[in-house]
Amino acid sequence: MTDATRSPDIPPPGTATPIYRHRLTTRIWHWVSAITIFIMIGSGLTILNAHPHLYWGQFGANADHAWLHTVRAPSWLTIPAGYNLAIARRWHLLFALVLGFGLLFYMVSSLLNRHFQRDFRIRARELTPAHLWYDAKEHAALRFHDPKQPNARNIFQKLAYVLTIFVLLPAMILSGLALSPGMDAAWPWLLDLMGGRASARSVHFIAMVGVVLFIIVHLALVILAGAWPETRSMITGWWRIPGHDKREDAA
Amino acid sequence: MSSLITRRALVKTAALGTGALLAGCDRVAELPAARKILFSGEKLNMGLQRALSNRHSLAPEYRVDQMSPFFRTNGTSNPGTPEYAAMVADRFASWRLKVGGLVTRPLAISHAQLMAMPARTQITRHDCVEGWSAIGKWHGPMLGSVLKAAGVKDSVRYIVFTCGDLYSGANYYESIDLIDAFHPQTILAWGMNDQLLDVGHGAPVRLRLERQLGYKHAKYVMAIDAVASLTGIGLGKGGYWEDNVDYDWYAGI
Numbered sequence: 001m002t003d004a005t006r007s008p009d010i011p012p013p014g015t016a017t018p019i020y021r022h023r024l025t026t027r028i029w030h031w032v033s034a035i036t037i038f039i040m041i042g043s044g045l046t047i048l049n050a051h052p053h054l055y056w057g058q059f060g061a062n063a064d065h066a067w068l069h070t071v072r073a074p075s076w077l078t079i080p081a082g083y084n085l086a087i088a089r090r091w092h093l094l095f096a097l098v099l100g101f102g103l104l105f106y107m108v109s110s111l112l113n114r115h116f117q118r119d120f121r122i123r124a125r126e127l128t129p130a131h132l133w134y135d136a137k138e139h140a141a142l143r144f145h146d147p148k149q150p151n152a153r154n155i156f157q158k159l160a161y162v163l164t165i166f167v168l169l170p171a172m173i174l175s176g177l178a179l180s181p182g183m184d185a186a187w188p189w190l191l192d193l194m195g196g197r198a199s200a201r202s203v204h205f206i207a208m209v210g211v212v213l214f215i216i217v218h219l220a221l222v223i224l225a226g227a228w229p230e231t232r233s234m235i236t237g238w239w240r241i242p243g244h245d246k247r248e249d250a251a
Numbered sequence: 252m253s254s255l256i257t258r259r260a261l262v263k264t265a266a267l268g269t270g271a272l273l274a275g276c277d278r279v280a281e282l283p284a285a286r287k288i289l290f291s292g293e294k295l296n297m298g299l300q301r302a303l304s305n306r307h308s309l310a311p312e313y314r315v316d317q318m319s320p321f322f323r324t325n326g327t328s329n330p331g332t333p334e335y336a337a338m339v340a341d342r343f344a345s346w347r348l349k350v351g352g353l354v355t356r357p358l359a360i361s362h363a364q365l366m367a368m369p370a371r372t373q374i375t376r377h378d379c380v381e382g383w384s385a386i387g388k389w390h391g392p393m394l395g396s397v398l399k400a401a402g403v404k405d406s407v408r409y410i411v412f413t414c415g416d417l418y419s420g421a422n423y424y425e426s427i428d429l430i431d432a433f434h435p436q437t438i439l440a441w442g443m444n445d446q447l448l449d450v451g452h453g454a455p456v457r458l459r460l461e462r463q464l465g466y467k468h469a470k471y472v473m474a475i476d477a478v479a480s481l482t483g484i485g486l487g488k489g490g491y492w493e494d495n496v497d498y499d500w501y502a503g504i
């Protein structure tokens with residue numbers, strides 16, 4: 001960051017007071033989920049390799065029309081590295097519980113401690129074309145924080161988090177549940193929601209692609225916004241405004 | 252400059268970390284203690300599913316126009332043994348379904364007797380562990396009626412199926428517990444899609460276990476045994492795939 005981005009409201013280098021940005025529940029959920037998501041994607045790709053064809057509707061097998069034949073996931077991406085459907089399923093179905101109950105825990109705690117209401121509320125004003133264009137320009141210039149409200153999330157950040165937390169991850173979990181014949185008997189509405197088991201499998205795949213895209217953008221932005229100060233804030237909770245403390249940047 | 256180095260180091264660490272995590276998973280899965288945790292998911296999922304459903308919750312049934320135009324076969328498509336070939340040649344006239352183990356009246360049911368029993372017809376979805384699914388129409392008596400006729404003793408916990416197809420030279424076998432054995436949709440299907448069950452799909456009789464995956468649906472059923480424990484059946488985990496390649500015994504997911 002250059003001095004040109006510094007606003008006069010911000011204290012001079014080295015004196016910036018750290019901001020408490022992430023609560024303990026957020027931090028625990030975040031790192032547990034980050035590891036869990038990697039395990040889910042790795043083992044999920046092994047399971048996909050068992051039948052790399054996707055269909056729409058209630059059923060789908062080799063003779064039926066597949067809308068997508070996926071490429072074989074390479075062994076350096078899959079869990080386990082060698083093809084073993086049984087072990088991949090063990091990883092996937094155990095960590096599915098961590099993902100599902102983890103998200104539930106994070107959602108309940110973030111509603112109770114008002115993290116969602118405070119930090120993720122999207123205001124109509126932020127969705128106006130003028131505001132979106134302004135924020136897009138700020139992003140392009142790698143300025144992610146409003147100097148006057150450094151702790152506020154910008155609109156693209158909010159949209160990405162809200163999409164992941166309230167759309168992609170729940171879609172992942174509900175479509176996964178719809179793949180279970182036992183759950184289909186327990187909760188038949190899962191199939192109505194998904195439009196059938198073959199569709200649920202397609203939704204599961206598409207949501208996975210969405211999560212992968214989120215992770216790529218997420219990691220790129222964490223790095224651009226200041227990899228270490230950002231990551232440290234997600235570990236300790238405390239965040240120093242990047243670019244205002246040279247010692248931190250050099251760390 | 253320094254921040255650039257940090258960035259590069261972080262990207263490198265992240266890439267290495269991901270690789271290490273994926274490779275680490277394979278290492279971890281070899282440790283006996285970790286393996287135990289990994290395998291505990293089966294009991295957790297089974298407990299949760301059983302808590303969320305009741306023992307009679309039905310698998311979805313479909314309409315005729317929702318059936319798969321072509322229902323593929325899987326696993327064994329013909330047992331290919333001389334004994335089985337002889338059964339097919341005489342249209343299962345001398346085949347007997349042996350019901351034994353811990354029962355008060357061991358039975359030997361003929362194909363004709365089985366077909367004379369009150370039957371259930373259900374159009375259900377078959378979900379393979381590999382990810383495909385197909386919808387077919389199944390017809391046959393409830394396993395529960397057969398077990399009631401034989402009279403399972405109080406000590407019985409599992410029902411074991413011994414099949415006419417061979418895997419590694421031994422008969423395929425599977426097992427289920429009594430909750431599933433007495434479920435209304437658990438039937439001994441001798442008919443499929445309005446015809447006699449064909450060889451590819453498990454003639455003369457296959458199990459339909461609609462709340463679990465396909466490998467539990469034993470084909471070519473020759474004998475049904477009521478047992479108190481799975482110890483001594485194969486390697487003790489309740490089925491061929493469970494014993495040999497770590498598949499879950501509870502295949503509700």
Ligand code: HEM
Pocket residue numbers: 021026030033034035037038115153161164165211214215218219222230231232233234
């Ligand atoms: C190892 C890779 C990852 C790193 C280094 C990382 C880093 C971070 C950092 C530094 C933040 C805080 C950003 C801010 O101050 O607003 C954050 C927030 C977040 N990350 Fe990640 N992340 C990783 C993986 C993931 C994955 C896999 C997911 C889920 C798909 C995820 C979902 C989120 C969400 C939803 C938030 C916002 C949390 C909140 O404020 O309540 N992250 N991440």
